[in-house]
Structure formats: C-alpha cells, structure tokens
Amino acid sequence: MSCCQPQRTPSGETAASESEEVAAGSRRVAHDEVALPGGEFLMGDAFGEGYGPDGEGPVHAVVLAPFRIDATTVTNDMFAAFAAATGYRTEAERFGTSAVFHLAVAADPRDVLGRAPSAPWWLEVRGADWAHPGGPGSDLAGLGDHPVVHVSHNDALAYCRWAGRRLPTEAEFEYASRGGHAGLRYPWGDELTPGGEHRANIWNGTFPARNTLADGYLTTCPVRGFPPNDLGLYETSGNVWEWCADWFSPTYYRASPKHDPQGPEHGTARVTRGGSYLCHESYCNRYRVAARTANTPDSSTGNCGFRTVAL
Template sequence: MRFVKENNECCSASRGRISVPKPEKAEFPDSAKAVGGLHKERLIVVHGGEFEMGTDAPDGFPSDGEGPVRKVTVRSFRISPYAVTNAEFGAFVRETGYVTEAERFGWSYVFHLLVSPSTLQKVKNVPRQVPWWLVVEGAYWAKPEGPDSTIDERLDHPVVHISWNDANAYCEWSGTRLPTEAEWEYAARGGLAGKTYPWGDLLKPDGKHMCNIWQGKFPDKNNASDGYVGTAPVNAYEPNGYGLYNMSGNVWEWCADWFSPLYHQTTSTMNPYYNKPTGKRSMRGGSYLCHRSYCNRYRIAARSGNTPDSSTGNAGFRVVADME
C-alpha cells in the first residue's frame, strides 16, 4: 500500500495527482434507472431577509474564515428539503448518459471502515495525512464502497462521490443551481438566530440524536448510536424550522462559491458570493464522519472546501432555484 502526501482537511480528501488506470464504461444499476428525478415544485420557498452570518465562537476554526459575525441580507429563493438522492441522480444519468468524474478518473475516496475485506486488499494508494481515506478503484456514486457494493437499498440516501462539477451538471439538467454559502447558512438556521445547530445550541437535546455524525473514537470505532455508520436517508431526523433535513451531518454539501478564508472580510453584505477562483469550491454542513475531536464542522457556521474535481464517500449536494 502506497501512502500519498495529502495537504487537505482531515474531513475530506482532494483528488490531487493520484493516477490509476481508467475503467471501461461503469456499470449502471437497474434499480436506479426506474426512479424519477427532482421536481422543482417540491422546492421550499425561503423568504429573504437579514441575518447574522458566521461565528466568533471559540469552538470554531479561524483558519477556515468562519467569522467575524456580520449582518448579511439574502434575497428570496427556493431550496430542496433534502440532499439529492441516489434515485434522483440516477434519473439524471439515465436521461443524459452523464459520466461522473469519479468514473472518468477510475477511482474515488472511500472511508476505510466501509470497504469490504476483498476491496481493502486491492487498495494501493492512501493519502498520508488522512490515512482513513482509501483510493478505491471502481468506486463511484452507484458503487459507493467499490465494485462489490451497491445502492439498491439506499435509493433514498444522498448521492455521494459527486464532484462540484458533477453537481453543477445535475443542476443544469434540472433547472436549478447550487446555493451560495449565504443562502445555505440562512436556510440552515431555519429562522433561529445565532444558534450552533439548525435546532439550537445543544447537540443532543434531552439526549436525542438530531443528526448523523461520528459516534465513538475517530477514526477506528464508530458505535453508530445515532443509527448509522455511513449515510442516512435524506429525510432522517427532524427537519429544521424551514422544513429542511440534514443541514448538519450526513454529507457535505457543495456550494456555488469559491472557498476562501477571507470570505467574511471581502464579500458584500447583500447576497454575498465569493467569485474569485481559489482552486477550491465551498462545502457546508459536515458529514457522517465529523466528530468534535477532530472535525467539529457540523455546526451551521462551519466551512470547508475542496477542488472542483474531487469526490469522496461523504460529499453530496442539494439544489436551489431563483424565485420566478
């Protein structure tokens, strides 16, 4: 097994310069072909307004540019109540023949505890700084843990191994777009002001799990007390005040902006959008791998980024649309 130097955040991994033989056209599961795609009428209207964006809390990551807190105004928009599912992405692929970047590159990153023993034996490359990510040949959205895996029982789970470029292609097909960071955070707050999570400040109010994150000692023991080791259905747990599910945990969600720690210092307070290319696109919400001990980024104000061609087993997206 060869270790590959990796300089990105421990909660994600970038495609970088790893190269493996490209496969022939990837197999497409019949189970995903028969399910319809996203209907724009299902999007939830979020009325625009002013809110306090970002955080100055001590548990934040200043290097990510989570603050300073400032008042931001966003216009009204419509947003999906949940992340795009395997079924919905399957409909897109069925209609268009789209091939994801994970398929074109021939591999994607899979968390080490999720692969089968036979797949693990075939792994040749591992990022040195985030060795829990395995370079799995043949892993892509329809075979999320490698060639011997399937999404047959996960059609209502968020699609993963989706790059920013893949997500943008889906948006073009469905007549939607990716949310800006400001829109995403405004929606995630669900009408609450200054709270840590979409439901309040306590991670587990009255001991109740509210999101899908790591439970145990990362990265080797996940007791899954929240009900899931990997992804959860997109409508798992309670929605926030706007009726939106899983704005914390489950999968990272791509946003439209380029990622920069200077976001709050340089973007407008009116419909902010960071449009200067930085090599990374923004991601929000954290994932099922986030744990307070190393990646406390399932907080609303937390931010991260990755290269637009990168794909991992914990990265997906949800869509928005402008008001007509």
C-alpha cells in the same frame, strides 16, 4: 482542504469537460422545495469555536433575496434519473477511483490503491463511484433515498444544468441551515443531543476506529433520517458535506458584500458545508451551522453530495 475531505491527487487527466456537454433542460425529477423569504441574518461563528484556517469570522450581516431550496440533498434515485436520461459519467467514473472511508470499503484489496497522507482513514478505491459507494463490491440496493455521494463539484453543476437549477451560495446555505433563528450553534439549538436525542448523523465513539452507531448509522442515512429544522430543511448538519456555488477563501468574510454575497471571483477550491457522518468533536467539529471547509472541484468522496436551488 481539511482532514474531512481528501483532495483528488492531480493525475494529468482532465475529466471536467464532459460536464459541459450536459445541456440545460426541463426539470426531469421532482424537487421538494422550501420557499424562504430571505432578509437579513448574522453569518459566521458567534461562539469562537471555528478553525482558524476555515475563516468562520468575523460575524457579519448578510441580506438575501427570497429563494427556493431543496428540503433534502439530491438522492441516489434522483441522480440515477439524471444519469439514465443523459448518459453522464461522473468524474469518479472517468478517473476510475474515489475516496472511501476505511470501514466502508467493499472491494478486493487489490483495488485499494493507497491512503490519504494527512487522513489515513480515507482510502483511494478503484471502482468506487456514486453507484458503488463502497467500491466494486457495493451497490445502491436499499439506498435510493440516501444522498448521492462520490460526486464532484463539476458533477453537481452538470446535474443542475440538466435539472434547470443551481447550487446554493454559501450564504444561502447558512441562512437556510439556521432555520430562521439567530445565534444558534446547530440547526436545532445549542446542545448537540438535547435530552439525549440525536438530531444529526455524525460520528459517535472513538474516531476513526470505533463507531458506537448510537445514532443508527455508520455512513449515510436517508435524507429524511432526522427531524427537519424549523424552516423544513433536512440534514443541513451531518450526513454528507454539501457543495456550494462559491469559491473558497479564508479571508472572504472580512470584505464580503452585505447583499447576496457570491464568494470570491476566483479560487482553487469550492466551499462545502454541513459536515458529514464522519464529523466528531475530537477532530472535525464542523457540523455547526457556521462551519465551513472546501475541496477542489474535481474531488469526490463517500461523504459529499449536494442540494439545489431554483433558478
């Protein structure tokens, strides 16, 4: 839906069916949860900084029931436990390719199959998947506590069924990201780097050619790489985009229900939230708490993961 996340090019192949075979079961890995009381909050962009096609307004009151949400995104170690227990193969593995940022590619040039037309910094790499985030020449050594990436919305749902959990709604994600505060631009306040301190893993430098690594990372960081917000959630801004349960519509806020909104009944793309290590004010100022975008459910990239909510 945006230059932040390239869509998978339809190929006529259907990979989603395998995810339906993963049965719900008892939780197999520990999820560090934060219990949130719910209640009323104001959802949407109060600063007028959003992108028109994203539909970040109008600001509207939402009331949520209490819920329990992961303090962090699902990690590579957690997803590896799921894959080992079930034999599940992600859509990137079945399609044979996924999208990798050009400075993170670890593959033979013959495995680089093309560039995203609207975002040429994204390369389609053969053999890129959750266990090989840069391509066939990469692995997960030292990345066990980093967020799993190259997972589609369908893959995230498959994990949730196995773990006996679900994805957060978009409203739940924004409520949790706001950290119990009203009207903030970021989870920690209105300044991006208060006192010069980096609070999120985003792009620093000139996008997309030069990253100064001022925050310490070119791609993902550990899921507790930066301080949590005041509700105890980590990296709800930056690091990786996170799949939400909702279908996406840029006009949904105009008529969404006040109590526990679930998103439109139908759609072609699912909401992603939080921004990623590639977000930069020059082209993708979507690490704000009100920011939203979306992607097709079978798409996977090197900068998108997910966290879960208890049933």
